[in-house]
Structure formats: C-alpha cells, structure tokens
Amino acid sequence: MVTVAVIGAGGWGKNHIRNFGEIQSCRLKAVCDLNEKALAAAKASYKNVExxxxxAAVFGDRQIEAVIIATDAPSHYRLACDALAAGKHVMVEKPMTLSPADAEDLVKRADAAGRILMVGHLLEYHPCVLMLKDLVDKGRLGDLRYMYCQRVNLGVVRKDENAWWSLAPHDVSIVLFVFQAEPVTVTAQGQAYLQKGVEDVVFAQLKFADGRMAHIHVSWFDPHKIRKVTLVGAERMATFDDMDASEKIRIYDKGVTAGAVVGYEQALSIRMGDILIPKTPGGEPLRLECLHFLECIEKKKTPRSDGRDGLRVVRVLDAATRSLRAGGAPVNL
Ligand SMILES: NC(=O)c1ccc[n+]([C@@H]2O[C@H](COP(=O)([O-])OP(=O)(O)OC[C@H]3O[C@@H](n4cnc5c(N)ncnc54)[C@H](O)[C@@H]3O)[C@@H](O)[C@H]2O)c1
Structure with a gap:
C-alpha cells in the first residue's frame, strides 16, 4: 500500500485526487494547494485526507512515499526537486518542466536519489493510443510514413502559457511514443490573436532522420473540438478520433503501390480496400496512468512515461518555441 499526496487541487489535480482516493491499493494521505477553497473541496469528498x-509539510511527512504534482507548469521543476530531495517518488504533470536544462536536471536528481520520476503524458496510457502503437509495432500498417495530430477547440484560453505548451505536450508525446524516435528538425509557425505574445494557434512539423514526418496542429481559438491522430503507413492507414464515442479507431486498408516501370513513369496503383473499426478497450486513461505509477513504485519498474520521456518531449517543445520565435525557421535538435 503506497501512501501518496497530491500537490495542486485545481481543474486537473481534482482528477488525480479522485483517482488516488478511489484506488484501493494506495492511501491518499494528504492534499496540498495554496488555495483554501480547493482544499475544502478535496476535504468534502475525502474526509480522512489531510x-x-x-x-514543505508534505515533503517533511515521512509516511508519504510518493507525490503527484499537478500545479501550474512554472512550479513543476522546483516542487519536483524538493520532492526528490525529500526522498519521494514523483509523478509530475505535463509539461515536465519549461526548459530542457531543468528537465535534464530532474532526470539526474531522480537517478541519484533512486526514486521514480514519471510525467503525466496521459495519452501514452490511452487504450486507443496503445492499440495504434501495437498496430505499428506488429507491422499492420507497413512502414510508417507520416502522422499528424490535431488538438483544437474553443478555450480554455490561458495567460501564462501559449497553446503550444498547454496542448502540444500530449501530441509530441504520442508522436515520440509511436515513432520511438526523436526528430532531427522542428519547425513551427503560430500566431497570437487574443493576447500579446501568447500564441493561440500553432502548426508544427517534426522531421525524423529516416524521412518520417509528423505535423501537430494545436489551438484554443477554433470552432471545432478535434482530438484526432492520423497515421499513414506504406500498406495501411489508421485514425484515432477521441471525440467519437464508439468508433474511435479506424484502420483503412488503403495504399498506393508502385508497379512496373511504364515508359518514363512508374505506374502507381491505388488500393481502396475495406475500413475496419475494431472494438477498442475501455478504461479511464488517468486511472491507468495512476495505477502504472503505483505499480512502478511497488515493482521498482521504469515508467512508460519516465523522466527521460519527459525530457525528450520538453526538448521538442523548446525547439518548436525557438522556431516560432525565429518566424518558422528550422531548429535542429
Ligand atoms: N494530463 C492532462 O490531460 C492534463 C489536463 C489538464 C491539465 N494538465 C496539467 O496539470 C497541471 C495543472 O493544471 P490545472 O488545469 O489543474 O491548473 P489549475 O490552475 O486549475 O490548478 C493548479 C493548482 O495548483 C495550485 N498551486 C500552484 N502552485 C502551488 C504550490 N506551490 N503549492 C501548492 N499548490 C499550488 C493552485 O492554487 C491551483 O489550485 C498543469 O501542468 C497542466 O498542464 C494536464
């Protein structure tokens, strides 16, 4: 039975509190927030929670073995450092930090302390993303060519971070998870319409050494609510539409095959096959993420979204930011 505390009981932290409060194999001992109202709400739901x-009081409590940091992004680094220094296992929300240097430092500190450092890359725990990854790993799509992700809607408009840092950590983590590689070049273009200097919409491209490519479109200033991933392989294609309640994954038996050389041109035959809509497994991604964190602590396993994964994602987020500032110039990683 792992004893945990949640730091940050805001919009998202509430979900961590609910999950760790309900999971039988752990004990939610404490909730910490600077806001008394948020604490009162947690107390109303979980009477025994301190x-x-x-x-600092959480870090000083020797019964607490693990902390979940669900505060705003600028506070992640400091809180995670202090938690690791106090010997706690740490699950920190995305983005892990705001700079690659801070992310590298956290990874080193976790290694030195022998503690688990996990990042809340929620989509890596989504059963449909795992299904997509399985399709790719089993070669069902053929060699992957490119993929693109859209995460757009109207609001929540944030002031302290732009749409890229708010929304794209999910998509960057999906791309790196599915491709199992880091890009060599990142380019990004975006625009701030609603608040000066805070981009509302960003289009980014990630290029990989072997020619694979990923495009990420994020916005909180868009009429549609879209959460969609499209994978294009040499043999088949697949989509994951998280807004579709019952048919989240589609596998398209479609492709283009290069045929015999005819004259100066190669004949290209287009194959329009069936569309398969597989039954997808259920499960709340956050519950699965929380259970994974506890399992990693108990069995001393490396989390799927460990600190190194957090660092890789922050590197891409940072490279895209540098490209944005340079008007879309390519940034090499
Ligand atoms: N994984 C996901 O799908 C997902 C979804 C939403 C948000 N998030 C992430 O979760 C984090 C929190 O987002 P949110 O929407 O809940 O923000 P929020 O502003 O609603 O809540 C943050 C809370 O942290 C508290 N806080 C800030 N500094 C603190 C400190 N030093 N000690 C104690 N409490 C402190 C604030 O008082 C506030 O209640 C962010 O990193 C965000 O990116 C992740």
Whole structure:
C-alpha cells in the first residue's frame, strides 16, 4: 500500500485526487494547494485526507512515499526537486518542466536519489493510443510514413502559457511514443490573436532522420473540438478520433503501390480496400496512468512515461518555441 499526496487541487489535480482516493491499493494521505477553497473541496469528498497549503509539510511527512504534482507548469521543476530531495517518488504533470536544462536536471536528481520520476503524458496510457502503437509495432500498417495530430477547440484560453505548451505536450508525446524516435528538425509557425505574445494557434512539423514526418496542429481559438491522430503507413492507414464515442479507431486498408516501370513513369496503383473499426478497450486513461505509477513504485519498474520521456518531449517543445520565435525557421535538435 503506497501512501501518496497530491500537490495542486485545481481543474486537473481534482482528477488525480479522485483517482488516488478511489484506488484501493494506495492511501491518499494528504492534499496540498495554496488555495483554501480547493482544499475544502478535496476535504468534502475525502474526509480522512489531510489538507495543507504547505508543500514543505508534505515533503517533511515521512509516511508519504510518493507525490503527484499537478500545479501550474512554472512550479513543476522546483516542487519536483524538493520532492526528490525529500526522498519521494514523483509523478509530475505535463509539461515536465519549461526548459530542457531543468528537465535534464530532474532526470539526474531522480537517478541519484533512486526514486521514480514519471510525467503525466496521459495519452501514452490511452487504450486507443496503445492499440495504434501495437498496430505499428506488429507491422499492420507497413512502414510508417507520416502522422499528424490535431488538438483544437474553443478555450480554455490561458495567460501564462501559449497553446503550444498547454496542448502540444500530449501530441509530441504520442508522436515520440509511436515513432520511438526523436526528430532531427522542428519547425513551427503560430500566431497570437487574443493576447500579446501568447500564441493561440500553432502548426508544427517534426522531421525524423529516416524521412518520417509528423505535423501537430494545436489551438484554443477554433470552432471545432478535434482530438484526432492520423497515421499513414506504406500498406495501411489508421485514425484515432477521441471525440467519437464508439468508433474511435479506424484502420483503412488503403495504399498506393508502385508497379512496373511504364515508359518514363512508374505506374502507381491505388488500393481502396475495406475500413475496419475494431472494438477498442475501455478504461479511464488517468486511472491507468495512476495505477502504472503505483505499480512502478511497488515493482521498482521504469515508467512508460519516465523522466527521460519527459525530457525528450520538453526538448521538442523548446525547439518548436525557438522556431516560432525565429518566424518558422528550422531548429535542429
Ligand atoms: N494530463 C492532462 O490531460 C492534463 C489536463 C489538464 C491539465 N494538465 C496539467 O496539470 C497541471 C495543472 O493544471 P490545472 O488545469 O489543474 O491548473 P489549475 O490552475 O486549475 O490548478 C493548479 C493548482 O495548483 C495550485 N498551486 C500552484 N502552485 C502551488 C504550490 N506551490 N503549492 C501548492 N499548490 C499550488 C493552485 O492554487 C491551483 O489550485 C498543469 O501542468 C497542466 O498542464 C494536464
């Protein structure tokens, strides 16, 4: 039975509190937030949970073995450092940090402390993303050529971070997870319409050494609510539409095959096969993520979205930011 505390009881932290409060194999001992109202809400749901405005008090509690940091992104690095220094296992929300240097430092600290450092890359725990990855790994799509992700809707408009840092950590983590590679070049273009200097919409391209490519479109200033991933392989194609309640994954038996050389041109035959809509496994991704964190602590396993994964994602987020600032110039990683 792992004893845990959640730091940050805001919009997303509430979901961590619910999950760790409900999971039988752990004990949610404390919730910490600077906001007393957020603490009162946690206390109303979980009477036995201690509440505090002091993260230091959580770190000083020797019964607490693991902390979940669900505060705003600028506070992640400092809180995670202090938690690791106090010997806690840490699950920190995305983005792990705001700079690659801080992310590298956290990875080193976790290694030195012998503690688990996991990042809340939620989509790596989504059963449909795992199904896509399985399709790719088993070669069902043939060699992957390219993929693109869209994460757009109207709001929530944030002030302290742009749409890229708010929304794209999910998509970058999906791309790196599915491709199992880091890009060599990142380019990004975006625009701030609603608040000066805070991009509302960003289009980014990730190019990989072997020619694979990924495109990511994020926005909180868009009429549609889209959460979609499209994978194009040499033999088949697949989509994951998280807004579709019952038919989230489609596998298209479609492709283009190069045929015999005819004259100066190669004949290209287009194959329009069936569309398969497989039954997808259920399960709340956050519950699965929380259970994974606990399992990694208990069995001393490396999390799927460990600190190194967090670092890789932050490197891409940072490279895209540098490209944005340079008007879309390519940034090499
Ligand atoms: N994985 C996901 O799908 C997902 C979804 C939404 C948000 N998030 C991430 O979760 C984090 C929190 O987002 P949110 O939407 O809940 O933000 P929020 O602003 O609603 O909540 C943040 C909370 O942290 C508290 N806080 C800030 N600094 C603190 C400190 N030093 N000690 C204690 N409490 C502190 C604030 O008082 C606030 O209640 C962000 O990193 C965000 O990117 C992840």
């Amino acid at each position: 509440t505090t405005t002091s993260a």
